[in-house]
Amino acid sequence: MDNVLAANDAWAAENRRVLAQKHTIMFNIIGSPGSGKTTFLEKTIDLLKGRVSIGVIEGDLATTKDARRIQKKKIPVVQINTGTACHLDAHTVNSALQALYKKDRLIELVFVENIGNLVCPAEFDIGEHAKIAILSVTEGDDKIEKYPLLFSQAKAILISKIDLIRYTDFNVSGALRAYRRINPGKKSLLIDSLSGKGFPDWIEYLSFFLKKHSFRR
């Protein structure tokens, strides 16, 4: 396992080099199966289109369902099928980045939708600027304490499907307390990707993040 992680870290460093050279910001989106990652990306792309050039890397064990959904937005997308692997690794993401950049395409922002899993995607650095954790209210508010590695690493937590909260016993203030306990000072947002609730704040967060990293270039 240590060797696997060391090899991965070398590729993650290479990805950071490529991203810096191309002036691209990369987000690693991590959440359970069905937490709403793809719908969240669809909405985000709709709101950002024309303002920034976006590319998407879709991770799944099997099928190209998600890539086909993103393709409808007319932006570059690469599907990775991992077969039996429960996470994306930095080497595979490197190949996907090369595919996104082909023909010297300008890509300012890359969203990587990781495999639906709260465990191993948090263990494998892919060279991203930030991990974003998505947790849907239908999953329950105990997940933050049950999967501490992800939630301690995420630069922001998005509590999704907030419009369904009345049908669940999800306790928002309890969940945010747990999040702040393991990851103090980080951003949290309540969103619903169908109604668009919470997206103005998310886009503002994203714009701030992009601006901050642009100044550093």
Add this chain to the structure above:
Amino acid sequence: MDNVLAANDAWAAENRRVLAQKHTIMFNIIGSPGSGKTTFLEKTIDLLKGRVSIGVIEGDLATTKDARRIQKKKIPVVQINTGTACHLDAHTVNSALQALYKKDRLIELVFVENIGNLVCPAEFDIGEHAKIAILSVTEGDDKIEKYPLLFSQAKAILISKIDLIRYTDFNVSGALRAYRRINPGKKSLLIDSLSGKGFPDWIEYLSFFLKKHSFRR
């Protein structure tokens, strides 16, 4: 990875030997984080109590939240905390079984609640008699084709949180078609663990399973 799986298979065989000797049937419950595995077990225990002696093995990376919920049912429960591992392995389950059997306790039925993950728990045989897959309608009907290994191995699929279906675009007949395509002839049930919907069929399936395996003893 091959060595890891070979070592695991040896322990899985040992677990099968122990279970046969103790006349215990073991179910491996697999589903996403928040698919409703623990609530499903709580309801199942309520309905079976007094009819069969049950033990539970709870798998989580961190916390004893689920074991504490099961403990309220006054049945033997062992919590496994895997730390960073995204699945249970047969060796760990062996230790948990030994703990369940201590003081020569009679255990006829063991439910193992695996780590919330649709990938690796399907790859690691723990010596169970059957894997049961739980998929909640809030996760979406595309998950069966996206995680083919689990759904091709499961002896039954339980589509959970069915009372929430009106708030989702989950297509039950499409999902069951996909399931039958990769796993023909297997059982499927629609359940809601809060209202108890679908549980008479589940208990009947379980009783039939227990009887069938008793005849074989």
